[in-house]
Amino acid sequence: MIIQFKTPMNHVIVDDILEQMKKGHHHGVMSDNHLIIYDLDHFDFTDREASVIEHIEATQPRYALSSRKFQPEDTIIETAHNKIGGDNFTVMAGPCSVENEEMIHRLAAEVKAAGATVIRGGAFKPRTSPYDFQGLGVEGLRYLREAADENDLDVITEVMSVEEVETISEYTDIFQIGARNMQNFDLLKAVGKTDKPVALKRGLAATIDEWLNAAEYIISEGNSKVMLVERGIRSFDSTYTRNILDVGAIAVVKKSSHFPIIVDSSHAAGHADLVAPMAYAGVAAGAQGLLIEVHDHPSQALSDAAQQLTPAQFTKLVAQAKKIHALTENHD
Numbered sequence: 001m002i003i004q005f006k007t008p009m010n011h012v013i014v015d016d017i018l019e020q021m022k023k024g025h026h027h028g029v030m031s032d033n034h035l036i037i038y039d040l041d042h043f044d045f046t047d048r049e050a051s052v053i054e055h056i057e058a059t060q061p062r063y064a065l066s067s068r069k070f071q072p073e074d075t076i077i078e079t080a081h082n083k084i085g086g087d088n089f090t091v092m093a094g095p096c097s098v099e100n101e102e103m104i105h106r107l108a109a110e111v112k113a114a115g116a117t118v119i120r121g122g123a124f125k126p127r128t129s130p131y132d133f134q135g136l137g138v139e140g141l142r143y144l145r146e147a148a149d150e151n152d153l154d155v156i157t158e159v160m161s162v163e164e165v166e167t168i169s170e171y172t173d174i175f176q177i178g179a180r181n182m183q184n185f186d187l188l189k190a191v192g193k194t195d196k197p198v199a200l201k202r203g204l205a206a207t208i209d210e211w212l213n214a215a216e217y218i219i220s221e222g223n224s225k226v227m228l229v230e231r232g233i234r235s236f237d238s239t240y241t242r243n244i245l246d247v248g249a250i251a252v253v254k255k256s257s258h259f260p261i262i263v264d265s266s267h268a269a270g271h272a273d274l275v276a277p278m279a280y281a282g283v284a285a286g287a288q289g290l291l292i293e294v295h296d297h298p299s300q301a302l303s304d305a306a307q308q309l310t311p312a313q314f315t316k317l318v319a320q321a322k323k324i325h326a327l328t329e330n331h332d
Protein backbone atom coordinates (compact mmCIF):
# COMPACT_ATOMS: atom_id res chain seq x y z
CA MET A 1 0.00 0.00 0.00
CA ILE A 2 1.32 3.44 -0.93
CA ILE A 3 -0.12 6.39 0.98
CA GLN A 4 0.40 9.79 -0.55
CA PHE A 5 0.02 12.54 2.04
CA LYS A 6 -1.27 16.01 1.26
CA THR A 7 1.43 18.67 1.11
CA PRO A 8 2.44 20.52 3.16
CA MET A 9 2.29 17.48 5.40
CA ASN A 10 0.52 17.59 8.73
CA HIS A 11 3.39 16.06 10.70
CA VAL A 12 1.42 15.54 13.90
CA ILE A 13 -1.14 13.28 12.24
CA VAL A 14 1.38 11.67 9.89
CA ASP A 15 3.59 10.78 12.87
CA ASP A 16 0.57 9.21 14.58
CA ILE A 17 -0.01 7.06 11.49
CA LEU A 18 3.67 6.03 11.41
CA GLU A 19 3.51 5.11 15.09
CA GLN A 20 0.49 2.89 14.50
CA MET A 21 2.19 1.12 11.62
CA LYS A 22 5.24 0.52 13.79
CA LYS A 23 3.15 -0.89 16.62
CA GLY A 24 1.47 -3.27 14.16
CA HIS A 25 4.94 -4.49 13.01
CA HIS A 26 4.25 -3.33 9.46
CA HIS A 27 7.29 -2.81 7.31
CA GLY A 28 7.65 0.24 5.18
CA VAL A 29 9.48 3.39 4.32
CA MET A 30 8.72 7.07 4.04
CA SER A 31 9.86 8.76 0.82
CA ASP A 32 9.05 12.48 0.46
CA ASN A 33 5.30 12.61 1.08
CA HIS A 34 4.75 8.91 0.30
CA LEU A 35 4.52 6.18 2.90
CA ILE A 36 5.07 2.75 1.39
CA ILE A 37 3.86 -0.12 3.53
CA TYR A 38 5.16 -3.34 2.04
CA ASP A 39 2.96 -5.84 3.83
CA LEU A 40 -0.44 -4.14 3.73
CA ASP A 41 -2.95 -3.46 1.00
CA HIS A 42 -5.72 -2.17 3.26
CA PHE A 43 -5.98 -0.19 6.47
CA ASP A 44 -8.96 1.48 8.17
CA PHE A 45 -8.12 5.13 8.71
CA THR A 46 -10.11 7.41 11.01
CA ASP A 47 -11.60 10.61 9.57
CA ARG A 48 -8.80 12.58 11.24
CA GLU A 49 -6.16 10.42 9.53
CA ALA A 50 -7.99 10.40 6.21
CA SER A 51 -8.00 14.23 6.22
CA VAL A 52 -4.21 14.34 5.66
CA ILE A 53 -4.19 11.69 2.92
CA GLU A 54 -4.27 12.71 -0.72
CA HIS A 55 -4.39 9.26 -2.29
CA ILE A 56 -4.02 5.58 -1.44
CA GLU A 57 -2.68 3.08 -3.94
CA ALA A 58 -4.05 -0.17 -2.58
CA THR A 59 -2.67 -2.82 -4.86
CA GLN A 60 1.02 -2.74 -5.27
CA PRO A 61 3.57 -5.49 -5.71
CA ARG A 62 5.68 -6.64 -2.79
CA TYR A 63 8.71 -5.22 -4.58
CA ALA A 64 7.43 -1.72 -3.83
CA LEU A 65 10.61 0.34 -4.30
CA SER A 66 11.60 -1.50 -7.47
CA SER A 67 8.20 -0.99 -9.01
CA ARG A 68 7.14 1.58 -11.59
CA LYS A 69 4.25 2.47 -9.30
CA PHE A 70 6.78 3.91 -6.89
CA GLN A 71 9.00 5.43 -9.58
CA PRO A 72 7.37 5.80 -13.01
CA GLU A 73 10.49 7.07 -14.77
CA ASP A 74 13.42 4.81 -15.74
CA THR A 75 16.37 4.58 -13.38
CA ILE A 76 19.52 5.75 -15.11
CA ILE A 77 22.72 4.50 -13.51
CA GLU A 78 25.74 6.73 -14.01
CA THR A 79 29.23 5.28 -13.90
CA ALA A 80 32.57 6.76 -14.98
CA HIS A 81 32.01 5.85 -18.63
CA ASN A 82 28.32 5.05 -18.93
CA LYS A 83 24.74 6.01 -18.42
CA ILE A 84 22.84 2.73 -18.11
CA GLY A 85 19.05 2.61 -18.57
CA GLY A 86 16.49 4.88 -20.20
CA ASP A 87 17.14 5.24 -23.92
CA ASN A 88 20.82 4.36 -23.53
CA PHE A 89 22.15 1.10 -24.90
CA THR A 90 25.09 -0.32 -22.98
CA VAL A 91 27.32 -3.07 -24.27
CA MET A 92 29.23 -5.09 -21.66
CA ALA A 93 31.58 -7.79 -22.89
CA GLY A 94 34.68 -9.78 -22.16
CA PRO A 95 35.73 -13.31 -21.31
CA CYS A 96 33.84 -15.58 -18.96
CA SER A 97 36.94 -15.67 -16.74
CA VAL A 98 40.03 -13.49 -16.50
CA GLU A 99 42.64 -16.12 -17.41
CA ASN A 100 45.85 -14.10 -17.52
CA GLU A 101 47.09 -10.55 -17.81
CA GLU A 102 47.77 -10.46 -21.55
CA MET A 103 44.41 -11.86 -22.64
CA ILE A 104 42.38 -9.36 -20.67
CA HIS A 105 44.39 -6.44 -22.05
CA ARG A 106 43.94 -7.73 -25.62
CA LEU A 107 40.24 -8.34 -25.14
CA ALA A 108 39.63 -4.97 -23.50
CA ALA A 109 40.94 -3.25 -26.61
CA GLU A 110 38.98 -5.57 -28.91
CA VAL A 111 35.60 -5.26 -27.17
CA LYS A 112 36.10 -1.51 -26.92
CA ALA A 113 36.75 -1.29 -30.67
CA ALA A 114 33.51 -3.22 -31.26
CA GLY A 115 31.46 -0.77 -29.19
CA ALA A 116 31.56 -2.12 -25.63
CA THR A 117 31.91 0.41 -22.82
CA VAL A 118 32.11 -2.08 -19.94
CA ILE A 119 34.51 -5.00 -19.69
CA ARG A 120 33.40 -8.19 -17.97
CA GLY A 121 35.48 -11.04 -16.62
CA GLY A 122 35.12 -13.33 -13.65
CA ALA A 123 37.91 -13.47 -11.07
CA PHE A 124 35.88 -15.39 -8.49
CA LYS A 125 34.00 -18.03 -10.47
CA PRO A 126 30.92 -20.05 -9.44
CA ARG A 127 31.74 -23.37 -11.14
CA THR A 128 29.58 -26.46 -11.20
CA SER A 129 32.51 -28.67 -10.20
CA PRO A 130 35.11 -27.85 -7.55
CA TYR A 131 37.76 -29.20 -9.93
CA ASP A 132 36.97 -26.60 -12.62
CA PHE A 133 38.99 -23.38 -12.91
CA GLN A 134 37.91 -21.18 -10.01
CA GLY A 135 39.33 -17.86 -11.24
CA LEU A 136 42.48 -15.88 -10.45
CA GLY A 137 40.97 -14.09 -7.45
CA VAL A 138 42.42 -10.69 -6.53
CA GLU A 139 45.17 -11.03 -9.12
CA GLY A 140 42.47 -11.31 -11.81
CA LEU A 141 40.69 -8.25 -10.43
CA ARG A 142 43.90 -6.26 -10.73
CA TYR A 143 44.43 -7.26 -14.37
CA LEU A 144 40.81 -6.46 -15.14
CA ARG A 145 41.02 -3.01 -13.56
CA GLU A 146 44.25 -2.16 -15.36
CA ALA A 147 42.91 -3.34 -18.72
CA ALA A 148 39.73 -1.30 -18.20
CA ASP A 149 41.61 1.87 -17.22
CA GLU A 150 43.92 1.57 -20.18
CA ASN A 151 40.89 1.53 -22.49
CA ASP A 152 38.51 3.90 -20.63
CA LEU A 153 36.06 1.12 -19.80
CA ASP A 154 34.01 0.35 -16.70
CA VAL A 155 34.45 -3.03 -15.00
CA ILE A 156 31.75 -5.57 -14.16
CA THR A 157 32.74 -8.67 -12.19
CA GLU A 158 31.00 -11.23 -10.03
CA VAL A 159 30.94 -11.14 -6.26
CA MET A 160 30.07 -14.49 -4.70
CA SER A 161 30.18 -13.85 -0.98
CA VAL A 162 29.67 -11.16 1.63
CA GLU A 163 33.35 -11.42 2.64
CA GLU A 164 34.47 -10.48 -0.91
CA VAL A 165 32.31 -7.35 -1.22
CA GLU A 166 34.84 -4.93 0.23
CA THR A 167 37.83 -6.23 -1.75
CA ILE A 168 35.96 -6.47 -5.05
CA SER A 169 34.56 -2.96 -4.62
CA GLU A 170 38.13 -1.64 -4.74
CA TYR A 171 38.46 -2.95 -8.31
CA THR A 172 35.04 -2.96 -9.91
CA ASP A 173 32.54 -0.35 -11.07
CA ILE A 174 29.60 -2.78 -11.15
CA PHE A 175 29.00 -5.82 -8.94
CA GLN A 176 27.59 -8.83 -10.73
CA ILE A 177 25.40 -11.11 -8.64
CA GLY A 178 25.37 -14.44 -10.45
CA ALA A 179 22.34 -16.59 -11.14
CA ARG A 180 23.34 -19.03 -8.41
CA ASN A 181 23.38 -16.27 -5.81
CA MET A 182 20.21 -14.43 -6.78
CA GLN A 183 18.58 -15.40 -3.51
CA ASN A 184 21.67 -15.14 -1.32
CA PHE A 185 19.90 -12.56 0.80
CA ASP A 186 22.91 -11.72 2.97
CA LEU A 187 24.91 -10.95 -0.18
CA LEU A 188 22.06 -8.85 -1.59
CA LYS A 189 21.93 -6.87 1.66
CA ALA A 190 25.70 -6.43 1.65
CA VAL A 191 25.84 -4.96 -1.87
CA GLY A 192 22.74 -2.96 -0.98
CA LYS A 193 24.78 -1.21 1.69
CA THR A 194 27.35 -0.05 -0.89
CA ASP A 195 26.86 2.72 -3.42
CA LYS A 196 28.13 0.68 -6.40
CA PRO A 197 25.81 -0.40 -9.22
CA VAL A 198 24.65 -4.01 -9.01
CA ALA A 199 23.79 -6.24 -11.98
CA LEU A 200 21.42 -8.87 -10.63
CA LYS A 201 21.21 -11.98 -12.78
CA ARG A 202 18.00 -13.96 -12.78
CA GLY A 203 18.29 -17.23 -10.87
CA LEU A 204 18.31 -20.52 -12.73
CA ALA A 205 14.77 -21.29 -11.67
CA ALA A 206 13.55 -17.95 -10.37
CA THR A 207 10.13 -16.53 -11.10
CA ILE A 208 9.96 -12.89 -12.16
CA ASP A 209 8.49 -12.01 -8.76
CA GLU A 210 11.35 -13.72 -6.94
CA TRP A 211 13.84 -11.86 -9.12
CA LEU A 212 12.24 -8.48 -8.49
CA ASN A 213 11.99 -9.23 -4.78
CA ALA A 214 15.72 -9.98 -4.84
CA ALA A 215 16.25 -6.53 -6.38
CA GLU A 216 14.08 -5.16 -3.58
CA TYR A 217 16.57 -6.52 -1.02
CA ILE A 218 19.23 -4.31 -2.61
CA ILE A 219 17.21 -1.12 -2.95
CA SER A 220 15.64 -1.51 0.50
CA GLU A 221 19.17 -1.25 1.95
CA GLY A 222 19.57 2.11 0.21
CA ASN A 223 21.28 1.19 -3.07
CA SER A 224 18.99 2.06 -5.97
CA LYS A 225 21.60 1.43 -8.68
CA VAL A 226 20.28 -1.95 -9.71
CA MET A 227 20.10 -3.47 -13.19
CA LEU A 228 18.42 -6.77 -13.95
CA VAL A 229 20.04 -9.33 -16.22
CA GLU A 230 17.96 -11.97 -18.01
CA ARG A 231 20.32 -14.90 -18.68
CA GLY A 232 17.88 -17.70 -19.35
CA ILE A 233 16.17 -20.14 -17.03
CA ARG A 234 16.24 -23.91 -16.69
CA SER A 235 13.62 -25.88 -18.48
CA PHE A 236 13.06 -29.39 -19.75
CA ASP A 237 14.93 -29.07 -23.04
CA SER A 238 18.62 -28.21 -22.96
CA THR A 239 19.44 -30.24 -26.05
CA TYR A 240 20.05 -27.24 -28.28
CA THR A 241 20.17 -24.25 -25.94
CA ARG A 242 21.75 -24.22 -22.48
CA ASN A 243 18.82 -22.31 -20.99
CA ILE A 244 15.54 -20.81 -22.16
CA LEU A 245 15.95 -17.08 -22.77
CA ASP A 246 12.78 -15.63 -21.30
CA VAL A 247 12.12 -12.83 -23.76
CA GLY A 248 8.71 -12.23 -22.22
CA ALA A 249 10.38 -11.56 -18.86
CA ILE A 250 12.36 -8.73 -20.46
CA ALA A 251 9.12 -7.04 -21.53
CA VAL A 252 7.49 -7.73 -18.14
CA VAL A 253 10.42 -6.31 -16.18
CA LYS A 254 10.52 -3.23 -18.36
CA LYS A 255 6.83 -2.65 -17.71
CA SER A 256 6.87 -3.49 -14.00
CA SER A 257 10.15 -2.00 -12.83
CA HIS A 258 12.10 1.20 -13.43
CA PHE A 259 15.46 -0.62 -13.30
CA PRO A 260 17.46 -1.14 -16.52
CA ILE A 261 17.05 -4.57 -18.07
CA ILE A 262 20.04 -6.21 -19.75
CA VAL A 263 20.15 -9.39 -21.83
CA ASP A 264 22.93 -11.96 -21.39
CA SER A 265 22.34 -14.27 -24.33
CA SER A 266 25.70 -16.03 -23.84
CA HIS A 267 24.57 -17.99 -20.79
CA ALA A 268 21.10 -18.49 -22.27
CA ALA A 269 22.40 -19.85 -25.56
CA GLY A 270 25.36 -21.91 -24.38
CA HIS A 271 26.52 -22.20 -28.01
CA ALA A 272 28.33 -19.42 -29.85
CA ASP A 273 26.19 -19.62 -33.01
CA LEU A 274 23.00 -18.94 -31.03
CA VAL A 275 24.28 -15.97 -29.00
CA ALA A 276 23.57 -13.33 -31.67
CA PRO A 277 20.00 -14.29 -32.63
CA MET A 278 19.05 -14.60 -28.96
CA ALA A 279 20.63 -11.22 -28.19
CA TYR A 280 18.62 -9.64 -31.03
CA ALA A 281 15.41 -11.10 -29.62
CA GLY A 282 16.24 -9.66 -26.20
CA VAL A 283 16.96 -6.22 -27.62
CA ALA A 284 13.77 -6.29 -29.70
CA ALA A 285 11.86 -7.10 -26.50
CA GLY A 286 13.23 -3.97 -24.85
CA ALA A 287 16.60 -4.79 -23.30
CA GLN A 288 18.69 -1.67 -22.65
CA GLY A 289 22.00 -3.41 -22.92
CA LEU A 290 23.94 -6.59 -23.60
CA LEU A 291 26.24 -8.75 -21.50
CA ILE A 292 28.22 -10.98 -23.88
CA GLU A 293 31.15 -13.36 -23.43
CA VAL A 294 34.04 -12.77 -25.82
CA HIS A 295 37.33 -14.68 -26.02
CA ASP A 296 40.06 -14.52 -28.63
CA HIS A 297 40.49 -18.32 -28.63
CA PRO A 298 37.08 -19.60 -27.47
CA SER A 299 37.90 -23.29 -27.80
CA GLN A 300 40.80 -22.85 -25.33
CA ALA A 301 38.76 -20.90 -22.77
CA LEU A 302 39.06 -22.12 -19.17
CA SER A 303 35.29 -21.71 -18.66
CA ASP A 304 32.23 -21.55 -20.94
CA ALA A 305 34.29 -22.38 -24.04
CA ALA A 306 31.30 -23.34 -26.21
CA GLN A 307 29.46 -20.04 -25.89
CA GLN A 308 32.15 -17.39 -26.20
CA LEU A 309 32.29 -15.28 -29.35
CA THR A 310 35.42 -14.23 -31.17
CA PRO A 311 35.98 -10.47 -31.35
CA ALA A 312 34.98 -10.58 -35.05
CA GLN A 313 31.66 -12.32 -34.29
CA PHE A 314 31.05 -9.91 -31.44
CA THR A 315 31.70 -6.88 -33.66
CA LYS A 316 28.94 -7.99 -36.05
CA LEU A 317 26.56 -8.70 -33.19
CA VAL A 318 26.98 -5.21 -31.69
CA ALA A 319 26.42 -3.45 -35.01
CA GLN A 320 23.18 -5.37 -35.61
CA ALA A 321 21.95 -5.10 -32.01
CA LYS A 322 22.40 -1.32 -32.10
CA LYS A 323 20.23 -1.12 -35.21
CA ILE A 324 17.52 -3.16 -33.53
CA HIS A 325 17.72 -1.01 -30.43
CA ALA A 326 17.30 2.12 -32.53
CA LEU A 327 14.07 0.66 -33.92
CA THR A 328 12.66 0.08 -30.43
CA GLU A 329 13.20 3.65 -29.24
CA ASN A 330 10.01 5.58 -28.53
CA HIS A 331 7.91 2.53 -29.33
CA ASP A 332 6.97 1.60 -25.77
Ligand code: PEP
Pocket residue numbers: 096122126177178179180201231267
Ligand atom coordinates in the same frame (compact mmCIF):
# COMPACT_ATOMS: atom_id res chain seq x y z
C1 PEP B 1 29.05 -15.57 -15.73
O1 PEP B 1 28.62 -14.43 -16.00
O2 PEP B 1 30.13 -16.02 -16.16
C2 PEP B 1 28.17 -16.49 -14.95
C3 PEP B 1 28.67 -17.42 -14.17
O3 PEP B 1 26.88 -16.24 -15.16
P1 PEP B 1 25.54 -16.85 -14.48
O4 PEP B 1 25.58 -16.45 -13.05
O5 PEP B 1 24.45 -16.17 -15.26
O6 PEP B 1 25.56 -18.34 -14.71
Ligand code: MN
Pocket residue numbers: 096097267293303304
Ligand atom coordinates in the same frame (compact mmCIF):
# COMPACT_ATOMS: atom_id res chain seq x y z
MN1 MN C 1 30.35 -17.62 -18.10
